[in-house]
Amino acid sequence: MDQAECLKVAFITPEMAPLAKTGGLADVTGALPKYLSRLGQLEVTVWLPFYREIKNKNLELKTVASNLKLNVFPAEKTFSILEYQAEGFKVYLIENDFYFGRDYLYGTPEGDYPDNGQRFAFFSLAVLTGFKVINWPPDLIHAHDWQAALTLAYLKHSLAGDSFYQKTRSLFTIHNLAYQGLFPPDILNQAGLPGYLFNPEDLEFYGRVNFLKAGLLYSQAISTVSPTYSREIQSAEFGFGLDGVLRKRSDRLFGILNGIDYQEWDPATDPALPAHYSSRAPAGKFLCRQELLRSFNFEAESQRPVVGLVSRLAGQKGFDLLVKSLDEILKRDLYLIILGTGEKPIQEMLSQAARKYPERFGLKIAFDDRLARLIYAGSDFFLIPSRYEPCGLTQMYSLRYGTIPVVRSTGGLKDSIQEFDPDRLEGNGFKFEDYETQALLAALDRALSFYQRKPFWSRLKNNAFKSDFSWEKSAANYYELYLKILSF
Numbered sequence: 066m067d068q069a070e071c072l073k074v075a076f077i078t079p080e081m082a083p084l085a086k087t088g089g090l091a092d093v094t095g096a097l098p099k100y101l102s103r104l105g106q107l108e109v110t111v112w113l114p115f116y117r118e119i120k121n122k123n124l125e126l127k128t129v130a131s132n133l134k135l136n137v138f139p140a141e142k143t144f145s146i147l148e149y150q151a152e153g154f155k156v157y158l159i160e161n162d163f164y165f166g167r168d169y170l171y172g173t174p175e176g177d178y179p180d181n182g183q184r185f186a187f188f189s190l191a192v193l194t195g196f197k198v199i200n201w202p203p204d205l206i207h208a209h210d211w212q213a214a215l216t217l218a219y220l221k222h223s224l225a226g227d228s229f230y231q232k233t234r235s236l237f238t239i240h241n242l243a244y245q246g247l248f249p250p251d252i253l254n255q256a257g258l259p260g261y262l263f264n265p266e267d268l269e270f271y272g273r274v275n276f277l278k279a280g281l282l283y284s285q286a287i288s289t290v291s292p293t294y295s296r297e298i299q300s301a302e303f304g305f306g307l308d309g310v311l312r313k314r315s316d317r318l319f320g321i322l323n324g325i326d327y328q329e330w331d332p333a334t335d336p337a338l339p340a341h342y343s344s345r346a347p348a349g350k351f352l353c354r355q356e357l358l359r360s361f362n363f364e365a366e367s368q369r370p371v372v373g374l375v376s377r378l379a380g381q382k383g384f385d386l387l388v389k390s391l392d393e394i395l396k397r398d399l400y401l402i403i404l405g406t407g408e409k410p411i412q413e414m415l416s417q418a419a420r421k422y423p424e425r426f427g428l429k430i431a432f433d434d435r436l437a438r439l440i441y442a443g444s445d446f447f448l449i450p451s452r453y454e455p456c457g458l459t460q461m462y463s464l465r466y467g468t469i470p471v472v473r474s475t476g477g478l479k480d481s482i483q484e485f486d487p488d489r490l491e492g493n494g495f496k497f498e499d500y501e502t503q504a505l506l507a508a509l510d511r512a513l514s515f516y517q518r519k520p521f522w523s524r525l526k527n528n529a530f531k532s533d534f535s536w537e538k539s540a541a542n543y544y545e546l547y548l549k550i551l552s553f
Contacts, residue, residue, distance in 0.1 A: 071106060071107065071108050072106060072107045072108070072204050072205065072547060072548075072551075073107075073108050073110075073201065073202070073203045073204045073205070074101065074107050074108070074109050074110075074203065074204065074205045074206075074207055074547060075109075075110050075111075075112060075192075075196065075201075075203040075205070075206050075207065076094055076097075076098055076109065076110070076111040076112065076207050076209065077112050077113075077189070077192050077206060077207070077208045077209065077213040077216050078090065078091075078094040078111065078112070078113050078208075078209040078210070078212075078213060079113060079114065079170065079171075079185065079188075079209070079210060079212035079213060080094065080113065080170060081094040081095045081111055081113050081156070082094075082095035082096075083095060084113070084118075084119045084122065084124075084149075084156070085113065085114075085116050085118045085119050085170060087170055087171070088377070089240065089323070089456065089457075089458050090209060090210060090240045092323075092325070092326075092458060093209075093240070093290070093323055094111060094113075094209060095326075096324070096325070096326045096329075096536050097324075097536060097539070097540060097543065098111055098151070098153070098154045099151070099152050099153050099154065099326075099536075100324075100536040100537060100539075100540035101154075101540050101543065101544065102152075102153030102154045103153060103537075103540070104540060104541070104544055106544070107544065107547075108154075109153075109154040110154060110155050110156070110157060110201070110203075111151070111154060111155070111156045111157070112156075112157045112158075112159065112192045112195065113156065113157075113158060113159070114158070114159050114161075114164070114165040114184075114188050115145075115147060115158035115159055115160040115161075115165055116165050116166075116167070116170055117165070117166050117167060117168060118170070119158065120166075124149055125149070125150075126147045126148065126149055126158070127147065127148045127149075128145060128146075128147055128148075129145075129146040129147060129148050129157065129195075129198065129199060130145060130146045130195075130198045130199075131145040131146075132145070133145065133146070133191070133194060133195075133198065135187065135190055135191060135194065137190065137255075137256065137257025138183065138186075138187060138255060138256070138257070139183075139255055142161060142163065142164075142187060143161070144159055144160055144161040144187075144191050145159075145160040145161075146158070146159060146160070146195050146198060146199075147160055157192075157195060157199075159188055159191045159192065159195065161187065161191070164180075164183070164184040164187055164188070165184070165188075171212075181246070181248075182246070182248035182249075182252040182255070182256070182274070182276070183252070183255055183256070185211075185212040185213070185215065185246070185276070186215050186252065186255070186256035186258075187256075188212070188213075189213060189214075189215040189216040189218075189219060190215075190219055190256070190257070192216060193216060193219055193220070193224065193230075196229070197229055202229050202230065202232070202233060203233055204232060204233065204234065204551065205233070205234050205235065205236060205547050205550060205551065206220070206233060206234075206235045206236070207235075207236045207238065207547075208235065208236070208237050208238070208280060208284070209237075209238050209240065210238070210239070210240050210241075210244065210277070210280075211244060211245050211246030211275075211276040211277040211280070212246065212276070213280070214237060214246065214276045214277050214278075214279040214280035215256065215258075215276055215279055216235075217235055217237060217279050217280055217283040217284050218258055218262070218268070218279040218283055219258070220233065220235065220283065221283040222258060222259055222262065223257065223258065234285045234550050234551055234553065235283070235284040235285050235286075235550075236284060236285065236286050236287070236288060236546065236547070236550055237280030237281065237284035237286075237287050237288070238287075238288045238289070238290070239277070239280070239281075239287065239288070239289045239290075239298070239455070240289075240290055240455060240456075241455050242277070242289075242298050242303070242304070242305050242307065242455070243305055243381065244277075245270070245275050245276065245277040245278070245305065245307070246275065246276030246277055247270065247273045247274070247275055247276075248273060248274050248276070249273060249274070250263050250269075250272075250273070250274060252274050253268070253274060262274075267282065268282075270306065270307075271306070275307075277307070278307065278310065281307065281310050281311065281314065282310065282314075284317075285317070285550045285553045286317045286318075286319060286546065286549075286550045286553065287311070287314060287317060287318045287319070288318075288319045288320065288321055288543075288546065289318070289319075289320050289321075289455060290320070290321070290322065290323045290455045290456035290477060291320050291321075291322045291323070291455060291456045291476050291477030291479075291480045291481075292320035292321075292322065292480055293320065293475070293476050293477065293479045293480050294320060294453075294454075294455045294456065294476040294477060295318055295319065295320030296320070297453065297475070297476060298311055299311045299312045299315060299318075303453055317553075319546055321539055321542045321543060321546065322456060322477055322480050322481065322534070322539060323456040323458060323461075323477065323534075323539060324461075324534050324535050324536035324537070324538060324539040324540075325458055325461045325462060325465065325534055325535070325536070326535075326536060327465065327535045327536075330461075330462055330465050330466075331465070332349070332350070332353075332442055332465070332466045332467070335438055335442070337434070337435045337438040337439065338353055338438060338439065338442050339352060339353060339356045339439075340352035340353055340356075342442075342467075343530070344467070344526075344527060344530035344531070347467065347526070350442060350443075350466075350467055353439060353442040353443040354371060354442075354443040354444075354445070355443075356439060356443060357371065357373075357402065357439050357440060357442075357443030357444065358371065358400065358443070360436070360439070361400075361402055361427030362427075363400055363424075363425075363427065367400070369398055369399055369400055369425075370398075370399045370400070370445040370446060370513060370516045371399070371400045371402060371443065371444045371445050371446070372394075372399055372400065372401050372402070372444065372445070372446045372447075372448050372471075372509075373402050373403075373404075373440040373441070373443070373444030373446070373447050373448070373463075373468065374387075374401070374402070374403045374404070374405075374440075374447065374448045374449070375403075375404045375405060375437045375440050375441070375447075375459055376403075376404075376405045376407075376449070376459065377405055377406070377407045378405045378406060378407025378408055378411040378412055378415065378430075379407045379408055379411070380408070380411075380452065381451065381452055381453060381454075382407075382449075382450075382451050382452070382454075383449070383450030383451045383452050383473060383500075384407075384408075384411045384415075384450075385411075385452075386450050386452070386500060386501070386502065386505060387448075387450050387505075388411065388414045388415065388418070389502055390450075390502040390505050390506065391418050391422075391426075393502060393506055394505075394506070394509065395418075395422050395425055395426060397509070397510075397513060399425070399513065400425050400426075400427065401422075401425065401426045401427070401448075402426075402427040402428075402440060402444065403415060403426075403427070403428050403429075404428075404429050404431065404433060404436055404437055404440055405430070405431075405432075406430055406431060406432055412430050415428055415430075416428065416430070438466075441459075441462050441463050441465075441466040441468055442466045442467075442468070444463070444468045445468065445469065445516060446468065446469050446470070446471055446509075446512055446513075446516075447459065447460065447463035447468045447469065447470045447471070448470075448471050448472075448509070449470060449471070449472040449473065449478060450472075450473050450505055451472070451473050451475060451476075451478065452473075452475075452500060453475050453476055454472075454473070454475050454476040454477055454478045455476050455477060456476060456477030457472075457476065457477045457478050457481070460472055460477075460478055460481055460482060460494070461481060461532075461534040463529075464481075464493055464494075464529045464530075464532045464534070465530075465532075465534075467526050467529050467530050468529065469493070469494050469495070469512060469525055469526070469529055470482050470493070470494035470495070471494060471495045471496075471497075471508050471509055471512050472494060472495070472496055472497075473496070473497055473498075473500065473505075474496040474497065474498050478496070479496070481532075481534060482494040482495075482496055484496050485511075485515065485521075485525055485528070487515070487521055490521075490524050490528075491528070492525075492528060493525070493528045493529050493532050494512075494529075495508045495509075495511050495512045496508060
């Protein structure tokens with residue numbers, strides 16, 4: 066393809082901020098298309114289900130097509146396509162209330178919806194029908210996570226001879242390999258895919274069908290959300306049973322670090338903050354710190370360092386290690402503030418600790434974006450003890466807000482945080498390798514030691530502010546990868 070032509074790229078994703086979000090995937094698919102569009106050489110569209118959450122936003126939508134039919138599912142299913150104009154790109158929404166008119170995206174707090182296999186197989190096939198309806202053959206399909214992976218199975222096995230898709234290439238992005246989309250064997254028949262795909266070389270995985278495997282096997286290339294994670298998932302420790310498949314495709318596996326939207330995350334303009342600030346005018350950060358301490362009934366004028374943590378309360382995020390280390394952490398002269406929701410046992414253990422240390426441990430079990438931003442701004446340190454972390458965005462948010470990360474050296478945390486070197490005055494945070502209490506405490510103690518030494522502390526905060534994890538850089542890397550894939 067002539068590089069001067071406008072490259073047509075279709076994002077297929079189960080979520081996209083700010084329309085529908087459960088995690089970091091939505092932040093990526095909301096921001097990356099915007100920044101790709103700004104390059105001027107791509108026409109980007111995003112396709113996602115028309116969930117109830119989106120309907121409730123009463124957006125200005127245009128109906129593109131209605132009463133379209135898919136006959137392969139257990140009962141004939143009809144759907145409509147609606148169009149929304151985002152900043153620099155169009156979003157196409159697949160409307161089918163039977164599958165998507167529900168209160169949650171993937172399941173209730175009690176568990177996943179039992180028909181998720183059908184729901185996202187339907188979505189994948191509906192999108193491929195949608196391209197034809199709007200007569201827009203994509204040069205490249207960029208599919209995200211297991212919910213979009215069957216798109217690539219349909220392209221390879223059901224639409225192989227379709228001239229409409231003759232030039233279409235594909236990229237599959239893994240945002241978290243732990244989530245694979247595993248379903249009983251009869252899902253292939255229900256989805257209209259050939260039964261012979263139920264074998265270990267294709268979609269069979271320990272007696273079940275693995276949707277994510279379709280993305281790994283049938284795409285022209287695979288990407289993950291950080292260079293280190295792309296290497297880690299080829300090992301048994303981080304591969305979740307798919308490390309062999311990934312090693313076989315290692316020549317087509319790429320790691321591109323996510324970015325964050327520096328317009329949306331900016332302490333100089335953030336409406337959630339009680340005071341604004343920047344590296345040049347940092348005074349407002351102290352006011353944010355006071356407001357944060359007040360909101361947890363701590364002494365607002367205290368000089369104790371504040372260690373913040375905003376996270377899903379899950380094992381992956383290192384909370385087993387954190388709970389085990391809490392007594393030792395709270396022997397230090399500091400405040401610890403945690404915000405998040407998640408696994409019930411972790412919530413209960415943290416609640417017990419908060420009752421034990423009411424003077425210095427603040428806990429809020431909730432999803433609260435406004436408070437999250439106050440924690441990024443008002444904390445001195447930001448703790449991320451993850452067992453594994455494909456990319457991580459919270460360390461990037463905290464750096465943007467002049468808050469120093471203390472992280473486990475894994476995945477994107479390893480790629481984005483450089484250990485502070487007091488001799489060269491370089492580095493933007495503190496890291497530990499071993500997943501154990503002593504290593505975590507040693508990193509925390511190194512961090513705290515510089516908090517007391519003002520010239521070093523000033524330089525550290527400056528380095529944090531100067532760290533660049535804007536989407537411009539990542540978007541340019543994705544564009545280069547797209548061009549590479551077209552030559553495969």
